[in-house]
Amino acid sequence: xxxxxxxxxxxxxxxxxxxxxxxxxxxxxxxxxxxxxxxxxxxxxxxxxxxxxxxxxxxxxxxxxxxxxxxxxxxxxxxxxxxxxxxxxxxxxxxxxxxxxxxxxxxxxxxxxxxxxxxxxxxxxxxxxxxxxxxxxxxxxxxxxxxxxxxxxxxxxxxxxxxxxxxxxxxxxxxxxxxxxxxxxxxxxxxxxxxxxxxxxxxxxxxxxxxxxxxxxxxxxxxxxxxxxxxxxxxxxx
Amino acid sequence: xxxxxxxxxxxxxxxxxxxxxxxxxxxxxxxxxxxxxxxxxxxxxxxxxxxxxxxxxxxxxxxxxxxxxxxxxxxxxxxxxxxxxxxxxxxxxxxxxxx
Numbered sequence: 001x002x003x004x005x006x007x008x009x010x011x012x013x014x015x016x017x018x019x020x021x022x023x024x025x026x027x028x029x030x031x032x033x034x035x036x037x038x039x040x041x042x043x044x045x046x047x048x049x050x051x052x053x054x055x056x057x058x059x060x061x062x063x064x065x066x067x068x069x070x071x072x073x074x075x076x077x078x079x080x081x082x083x084x085x086x087x088x089x090x091x092x093x094x095x096x097x098x099x100x101x102x103x104x105x106x107x108x109x110x111x112x113x114x115x116x117x118x119x120x121x122x123x124x125x126x127x128x129x130x131x132x133x134x135x136x137x138x139x140x141x142x143x144x145x146x147x148x149x150x151x152x153x154x155x156x157x158x159x160x161x162x163x164x165x166x167x168x169x170x171x172x173x174x175x176x177x178x179x180x181x182x183x184x185x186x187x188x189x190x191x192x193x194x195x196x197x198x199x200x201x202x203x204x205x206x207x208x209x210x211x212x213x214x215x216x217x218x219x220x221x222x223x224x225x226x227x228x229x230x231x232x233x234x235x236x237x238x
Numbered sequence: 239x240x241x242x243x244x245x246x247x248x249x250x251x252x253x254x255x256x257x258x259x260x261x262x263x264x265x266x267x268x269x270x271x272x273x274x275x276x277x278x279x280x281x282x283x284x285x286x287x288x289x290x291x292x293x294x295x296x297x298x299x300x301x302x303x304x305x306x307x308x309x310x311x312x313x314x315x316x317x318x319x320x321x322x323x324x325x326x327x328x329x330x331x332x333x334x335x336x337x
Contacts, residue, residue, distance in 0.1 A: 027328040034335065037328060044324060060253045062294035062321030100250040100294050100321055122319060127294060 002216035004201055005039070009208035012047070019054035023047040025192075025210050039190045039212045040236035041163055044120035047208060049113050050075070055106030061097035065121040065161040067150065068093040068105075069230070071194065073114035079103035083132045091136050092149050094159045098128035117192075117230070122238055123162040124152075133159050137169070144176045146231060163238070168231040172198070172223035180231060181218045188214030188236045196227025205229075242267045242334065243286065246318070247278040247302070248293025253321045257293060260323050267330065275302045282309050289333045291318040291326075 013024035013031030024031050025045035026038055037043075043064070050056075055075065068075070074088035079095070080102040087093045095101060107114035135158070138147055149158040150167035158167065166183050180189065191200060191211045198205050199222045205211050213219050214236050221229075244261055246269050248254050254271045261269035270287070272278035275298060278290070290306060290313060292299055303315050314333045319325050 028325070029323050029327065032328050032331050034332065037332070043319070060250075060256050060321040062250065062253055063317075063319045064321075064325075097321060098294070100253045102252070120320070120324070126299065126317070127296070 002201065002219075003214055004203070005212040006203055007036070007210035007212075009206070012208075019051045020056075021049045023208065038122075039234065040188045040214070041122045041165060041234040041238045042119070042190050042232055043122055044118065045190075045192060045210065046118040048118055049115050050107040052107055052112050052114075053110040056104055058102050058104045060100060060102050061095065062100040063123060063126050064097050065123050065163055066095040066097055067119040067121070067159075067161070067167070068116055069119070070114065070116040073107060073109060073112045075114050075116065076106045076108050077103060079132060081130060081132055085134055087134055090139065091134060092159055093134040094132070094150070094161055096123065096128055096131045096162050098130040101130040119232070121161065121163045121165055121234060124164060124235075124238060125162050128162055135159055141171070143171045144173055144178070146170050146178070146180060164235050166233045169228070170221075170231065171228045172196075172221075172226070174223055174225050177220060177222035179218050179220050182216070182233060184235070185217045186236060187233050188212055189219060190232045190234065191221070192230045192232070194228040194230060196223060196229075197225040198222060198227045198229060199224050239266070241265070242288045244269050244330065245272060245278060245281055245287040245290045246270070246293055247272045247275070247290060247296060248318075249273055249295030250293070250321075254293060256322060257291070257318070257326060260326055261330070275305070278302065279305060279309065282306060282313075287313065289314040289316065289330070291316055291329065293318045294321060
């Protein structure tokens with residue numbers, strides 16, 4: 001029988017550093033909640049807002065798959081592998097931090113905040129050689145279907161990571177209903193609503209709510225208002 | 239006030255120094271860095287630690303964990319993920335809160 005967990009938007013940890021406001025679905029940095037550590041291999045889901053002209057100075061990462069999805073504005077990325085890039089809304093960035101990498105991220109537009117999701121997954125291999133990738137997502141603005149943006153397979157749609165995970169973005173018109181089929185039954189699905197309202201397993205979810213479901217192989221999702229949401233299918237055991 | 243000693247083991251020097259600084263910042267925890275498996279075993283032979291964090295770059299993590307547990311059977315040994323402050327404090331709190 002399917003098991004579920006609901007994380008309402010207003011139950012997230014909040015860190016306000018002035019230049020950065022971060023809403024944290026799982027324990028991160030100074031936010032510690034022993035009941036909110038991870039959802040399977042999904043360990044970090046931070047909903048960040050960076051003031052114009054500010055950003056994260058050079059800092060390290062290792063042994064995590066780090067995915068950034070800008071929602072508004074853009075970030076300048078520089079890392080110790082020599083990658084220099086701008087990532088903006090409509091794109092996705094991944095770093096397999098592996099044995100270690102340093103990077104910085106800045107919002108170079110002084111007039112606009114940069115809003116983005118920073119998502120970390122436990123990798124299925126530790127100490128890999130660090131790597132970086134960035135792609136533009138499908139610009140056809142498909143509606144009422146799941147658009148894959150991440151998978152374990154370098155030949156598949158979206159970016160790839162060292163983990164048996166699949167991410168999809170979806171924009172549904174009101175009253176659209178579709179079933180998401182799991183790639184692996186042992187995986188769980190974490191849904192994060194970006195905007196609008198959806199109904200999943202009898203639970204109504206609104207903007208910035210999170211919902212996890214596992215011990216099932218499919219889940220029906222209905223938009224009860226126009227909605228945009230992120231689906232993250234991840235291993236529950238890793 | 240007892241200062242809690244934490245052994246951190248990993249090969250990436252800049253990251254290890256970052257983790258050491260983060261752990262030490264409030265004066266409640268104290269980190270000791272071991273840059274190799276042999277160094278970690280030597281430290282554990284000489285001193286008492288409350289927990290061990292296995293960080294990036296170790297080629298034989300499982301073997302090291304077995305060796306450390308052979309020396310100190312009840313010692314909490316945790317794989318550190320992230321390389322910085324994001325996950326570090328939760329990893330430590332999860333152990334220290336449970337012991």
